[in-house]
Amino acid sequence: MSLIEEIQQEAVDSRSDLGTLLRKCKVLAARLKSRPLEDWLIWESNGYPDNIEVPDYRTWPLELKGHFAGQGGRLENAPIPMVCLPKNVREAYQNYECRQSVAAIEQLLGDSHDGILTVPTGDLCVFLSKGKVYRGQNCLQAWGFFGAGALIDILNSVRNRILDFSLAIWKEDPDAGGPPSNTGQKIEPAKVTQIFNTTVYGGAAHVVGSGRDSNITFDVKTNNLSSLESVLRENKIAKSDFDDLKAALREDPAPVSKGRFGPRVTSWISRMVGKACEGTWDIAVGVAAQLLAETISRYYGLR
Secondary structure, X not given: XXXXXXXXXXXXXXXXXXHHHHHHHHHHHHHHOOHHHHHHHHHHHHOOOOOOOOOHHXXXXXXXXXXXXXXXXXXXXXXXXXXXXXXXXXXXXXXXXOOOOHHHHHHHHHHOOOOEEEEOOOOHHHHHOOOOOOOOEXXXXXXXXXXXXXXXHHHHHHHHHHHHHHHHHHHHOOOOOOOOOOOOOOOOHHHHHHHHHHHOOXXXXXXXXXXXXXXXXXXXXXXXXXXXXXXXXXXXXXXXXXXXXXXXXXXXXXXXXXXXXXXXXXHHHHHHHHXXXXXXXXXXXXXXXXXXXXXXXXXXXXX
């Protein structure tokens, strides 16, 4: 059995050791002379450095909770809506980046007993004092959390991308990745990079949270209101609310960067997140914010 066939077999088998699979892929990357593939495998194996952007499947919104005390007593494990955070602080929690290695992720999953993992929030309480979340209440402690399913999704995404990449390479050249021969490699490194970019970084987008509707896959086409409506209606946004969004999209200028929407669209997003906080839109607060930001960005053609 060739190396690329071994990789395909192990990628399909969820019981195979993912660390061993990554090491075999490193051999394949060296033989294919693919630096982008080598880098990705190193980062998945060792963790992502702070100066390297993590792939989409390693980012998701956190949900926040905290303990509060003040007038009227004490609140324990109370939800903290993202809209209560300053904009410059909110981004880190709306787009949490998981930089741990595959091995560390597997260890975290093994140590998780209740399916929920917490994330330190440092001095977040500083921004939540003086009744900014609950009237008359000061924040004593705050933390972020997400469901273990987010980490499982990372491991599955790595396997799926390895499988997709190896199959695409195999279709181009069934002998690719074999020991060097006198005939040379049939597939050029530039083609390998093209396939890598398509199969590893070009996957479907996911919004992953730890509450209701915690794993959402969506496909929104640029300037296509029907595809945007389909995704939002599937996620229980009322038709009247979507009609309001359509009006906002017509009135606002198109943004030039992801997430920097016009005033009417921004106001609509804030109102919908407020509905999630109140429970009148049945979706987790953190997931709501990420879902709306991602789908509307994709409608504008911003990825």
